[in-house]
Amino acid sequence: MKAYVAVTVAYWAFMLTDGALRMLVLLHFHTLGFSPVQLAYLFLLYEVMGIVTNLSAGWLASRFGLTSTLYAGLVLQIGALAALAGLDPEWSVAASVVYVMAVQGVSGVAKDLAKMSSKSAVKLLAPDADGALFRWVALLTGSKNAVKGVGFFLGAAMLGLFGFAASVIGMAVALALILTAIVLFMPRGLPGGKKGTKVSAVIPEDPNIRALSLARMFLFGARDTWFVVGIPVFFYGVLSDGTTEGARQAFFLIGAFMAAWIVLYGAVQANAPRILKSQTGTPAGTVAAARFWVGLLALIPALLAVAAWSDLPGLTAVVIAGLLVFGAVFALNSALHSYLILEFSKSERVTLDVGFYYMSNAAGRLLGTLLSGLSFQLGGVAGCLGMAALMSAASWLAARRLEAVHLKAA
16 A cells, blocks of 8 residues: 555656646747647657657566656656756747757656556556456546646646746756655565566557557547647637736636646546446446447537537537536546556556557557647647547447456456
């Protein structure tokens, strides 16, 4: 239990800064005049490095131990935050984009080292009792997303109050203090590495893990298609009147919505075992639930896209309400996936399988980030939402390949 708490605190600290950093970068560069596509570029290397990291992180954790990869993620995030403070506003747009992309790439490595380490630790630390794994992973993931939601609001608020450079320096110092405390007080409980682990072992042989990874890729692509660029820029256009005070007010309101969405997502995810209890009593039921909820998810952005294309009266309120519903349904899908990957994985392969799975997660975010800027620039908010519907439908098709073989009841 002490090891689980230490891992959770480390993950919370990381995700708080990750959420804040995303809003700081997005809103700061939007106010500097970056186009939606240029804003998407800022996050591309972050997602590319997430793919690369997850392919190798499982092997690294298996080789050097989970504690080492967790600490490495925190150290790299501190370095990325410190580097962003050195951004010079006098640089050209091209130079700024390249610099921020490079730093965001380091942050992407950091995030996925921390995420893979934390999620793998749950498989190894959870009690061996019926339903315990689903509850523990839902609690870790749900609480993490609630904390990240607070980070979204914190980042937007700090940008308005303190400016960009002071905000990232403050976060770097805070994270360094937390890392020091965790290193000093981390108890035993996480396994060390195994020298004989081969790099080729990162590719899973289990068809369920491959199908689930594909479903995960499209699931997170569906979210980030509207989440990364489209909706924040859409809301900024609606809320800001072009003045400095109007921009500051828009920052707070956008940050508040993004925070509320993530907190709702985290709360539903943490309670998913209770919400889905009647559907996950059998292995077949759990797999059926994974198919049903992603099918339902696809309908929500499709209806919102129609509303946006029709220029429905009160569109902003409709989009806000619809995306909150999307968040709740998305959370149930994500919780089911997070449980299934750990249940499908064998203990001796858990870091490798979880690494591959989160590689697919990062690939989905990369695809969604690209499509978010592109679809918004070409089709506005309706284009983003329509693309999200297509990505959700692709996730449903992948989920149809899952089988309840060797799966316990959740």
